[in-house]
Amino acid sequence: MSKINEQILNEIRKIVQNDRILTKKGDLYSFSYDASFGEYLPDIVLQPQSKEEVSKIILLANTYQIPVYPRGSATSLSGGPLPILGGIVLDMSQYPKSLTIDKENMLAIVTPSVITSRIHEEAEKEGLFYPPDPSSSNVSTIGGNILENSSGPKGLKYGTTKEYVIGLEVVTPTGDIIRTGGKTVKNVTGFDLTRLIVGSEGLLGVVTEITLRLIPKPAHKMTLLASFQSVVDSGKAITSILSSGVLPAALELMDKYCIEAVEHYQPSGLPLDAEAIVIIEVDGHEAAVREEIAQCSEICKSFPGSKVRVAKSEEERATIWKARKMVSPAITQxxxxxxxxxxxxxxxxxxxxxxxxxxxxxxxxxxxxxxxxxxxxxxxxxxxxxxxxxxxxxxxxxxxxxxxxxxxxxxxxxxxxxxIGILKAPYMRKELGLTLDLMKKIKEAWDPNNILNPGKMFPQKGQTKVVLTQ
Amino acid sequence: MSKINEQILNEIRKIVQNDRILTKKGDLYSFSYDASFGEYLPDIVLQPQSKEEVSKIILLANTYQIPVYPRGSATSLSGGPLPILGGIVLDMSQYPKSLTIDKENMLAIVTPSVITSRIHEEAEKEGLFYPPDPSSSNVSTIGGNILENSSGPKGLKYGTTKEYVIGLEVVTPTGDIIRTGGKTVKNVTGFDLTRLIVGSEGLLGVVTEITLRLIPKPAHKMTLLASFQSVVDSGKAITSILSSGVLPAALELMDKYCIEAVEHYQPSGLPLDAEAIVIIEVDGHEAAVREEIAQCSEICKSFPGSKVRVAKSEEERATIWKARKMVSPAITQxxxxxxxxxxxxxxxxxxxxxxxxxxxxxxxxxxxxxxxxxxxxxxxxxxxxxxxxxxxxxxxxxxxxxxxxxxxxxxxxxxxxxxIGILKAPYMRKELGLTLDLMKKIKEAWDPNNILNPGKMFPQKGQTKVVLTQ
Known part of the structure; x- marks a missing residue:
């Protein structure tokens, strides 16, 4: 039964433009799924155009106890945006897009609807670099990225998305518009709400602006592909490389089943006789990069039966990465x-x-x-x-x-x-024990009516295992 | 009037060894101040030796509503550990010291009483590097460092202390012993309580173990000292350097009054005719370091009247840094x-x-x-x-x-x-507005009896300006 009656709909019409209110079944279906499992129909989809609209929607939702499910491009693999209790989907992918690069302070100031790869592009134009790069970055919004803290391959050298978010504008679960952090890397003025909200999966607030720290773009990069006769060897090689003082920008691993899938889908020259392959990319100053890739190569070669291919050209480098990026489409086959x-x-x-x-x-x-x-x-x-x-x-x-x-x-x-979303919620207690209660206390203190993204992250009573079958 | 009566003292004696309970006036005086202002006598000082002891003390404090003030080496410049309402000082500087370097996973696992510079030393022995380096690092404990999120000169390139803390063991304000984060850089299992507690100034928990991420030690470093005829020029030089793609490990600035103070205290060859000096250190691969320092040097020289001195030897490098480190003793004179x-x-x-x-x-x-x-x-x-x-x-x-x-x-x-401590609390509302209330909600949800470090960070009613005079 819809939570949105005629009276509430009339109030919504006073907040959001008519063409930003979706109620047709066909439209609602488009917002019923993400990249994980399950379909849940919302009662209404709203596409707010300002923080004030977001605030008013949330105030209304609090008044009438209607769940609000914020949503970016819905590439979530854990059910993050699924409107599992119906109510309002807050489609933030249609929020006004704004992206400013502040070169002098090495910052990007963006709205949540900006596609992440656009930040990469705009930063690079200024000789700057935004390292986080989840594999969905060509389609996912930065809002969704930071709320899931998805980071991609460069976490080892460059840290996760969280390390780059230094300021936020947020509408709280009770409709207040607040700012956290700011424009400085160093900021200890009170508790770090910025990092609390990053990775909070939309349970603690709707983000309406994000300040990201950028760094200078590394001048050079080189890539190698190493194959190993055992997974243990590949693991040892990785440890040796890191112990030698080299910090690769990326260190990717694929097991033999993964290699088979890629080669079956689109032959990419991956060694079918290997138990594991490792792709290593180093970046930085040219001389350093050359020396480090040689060092990595030597280490990998020291394992019996291993083979190493260092990309000699940008084209070869692209081929290696293409094989890696082929993994997802290949296994989908x-x-x-x-x-x-x-x-x-x-x-x-x-x-x-x-x-x-x-x-x-x-x-x-x-x-x-x-x-x-x-x-x-x-x-x-x-x-x-x-x-x-x-x-x-x-x-x-x-x-x-x-x-x-x-x-x-x-x-x-x-x-x-x-x-965590809905898929991993049942396992939270097992990993976190009492720590889970401290998280819950924050959620309850900030969102007393449990309006924002309810049913996520925290296990329901008696829920102890994941259910993939509906 | 003491909050510790005979009955409470008897209960304390069941928790903490007798020689770890300090009640003499002389002893209490030693715990009444830090590196900021004001003196506040605690009623008792306890030196717990295990997380269980910490937990029991906090449970007792909750029962009898006694304030608990955790304390490391008390180098705080904002009044962090001051026992402003009396009660218990929890002297964590005497907590058992333990420091394990896990080379394979590039981690340091330490107890809060370990002096920060020891982590630098032990990491370096394994070819690893812990970048945060507050100027007090030879005396301050890592526990105090992380709870204040003090970081020192390397924040620009390497980020702040927070970026290196990935796991904590914490006794909560209600006496629960919990763990946050873990041993992996990537962790999105629930809200990020680790980063919430880092920088929380002891208001949200007593930290009993810390897991720090380490990185490979940079192979080389070079340092230069540049003097400028105007502060604006020095600022422009800094911006040009960063825009050129160089990310220095340190970029320190001193104004003319600071230069005068150092030269007056101990002549260090600093240019007395300069309006500002900048010390730049770059680190990394040798070839990169040489090229980058030359690049920085060129940029600095391009400003009229500027002078640049690149350290040619480790000795010269040390001399430049000595002048910088002389600032605090010099101005104390x-x-x-x-x-x-x-x-x-x-x-x-x-x-x-x-x-x-x-x-x-x-x-x-x-x-x-x-x-x-x-x-x-x-x-x-x-x-x-x-x-x-x-x-x-x-x-x-x-x-x-x-x-x-x-x-x-x-x-x-x-x-x-x-x-923030007590010194900056009156200004919190001005900077944070409504955001302050969200912080308060967390404090109240976790510490309903306001036991842990009460009177800090949040302004008292009507407090709108700093008071340095008692």
């Missing part, structure tokens, strides 16, 4: 349903984690491939299946549970960058 | 009372901020010198006076207020790294 996880472990535990993942693969006879950002321990085990195959989905549910448990057992965490 | 501020502005506003500071200096006829971390906009205006000179202290109070206002007017912040 293996089946219509892709369960993409991002369990993260301390770097030294990567070989052990991959072994555990292969055991889980064999146990449940699932099409499970592993790739990810090995440098920062952020693996992406992907199970490819078909959601209409209920029997296999049930096995996938059990497998996902074991993946989470393996990550926690190895001193890691449920999620490195995809967020 | 100018008078017994040093009011050390850390107003921080967007980098491009530094020349304007320094001009405003010189106007304030002239207006109140105060001995005000300016130095600081120009690269990240974090200035340290210091007023040297004598707290027994009430008339001058009254002028200093007004001047400090104007300094804060100037920083806010220029889009900056009250504090870059010294914290």
């Amino acid at each position: 293996l089946g219509p349903t892709k369960i993409s996880e991002d369990a993260t472990v301390p770097r030294s535990k990567i070989p052990e984690m991959i072994e555990k993942l292969h055991i889980i693969r064999d146990k449940y006879k699932l099409n499970l491939v592993v790739f990810g950002h090995a440098g920062d321990g952020n693996l992406h085990p992907n199970i490819i299946t078909d959601k209409r195959n209920i029997e296999e989905m049930k096995k996938a549910e059990l497998a996902v549970g074991e993946i989470f448990q393996a990550a926690i057992d190895l001193g890691g965490t449920l999620s490195g960058e995809h967020g | 100018l008078g017994p009372t040093k009011i050390s501020e850390d107003a921080t502005v967007p980098r491009s506003k530094i020349p304007e901020m320094i001009e405003k500071l010189h106007i304030i200096r002239d207006k109140y006829k105060l001995n005000l010198v300016v130095f600081g971390h120009a690269g990240d906009g974090n200035l340290h205006p210091n007023i040297i006076t004598d707290k027994r000179n009430i008339e001058e202290m009254k002028k200093a109070e007004l001047a400090v207020g104007e300094i804060f206002q100037a920083a806010i007017d220029l889009g900056g912040t009250l504090s870059g790294e010294h914290g």
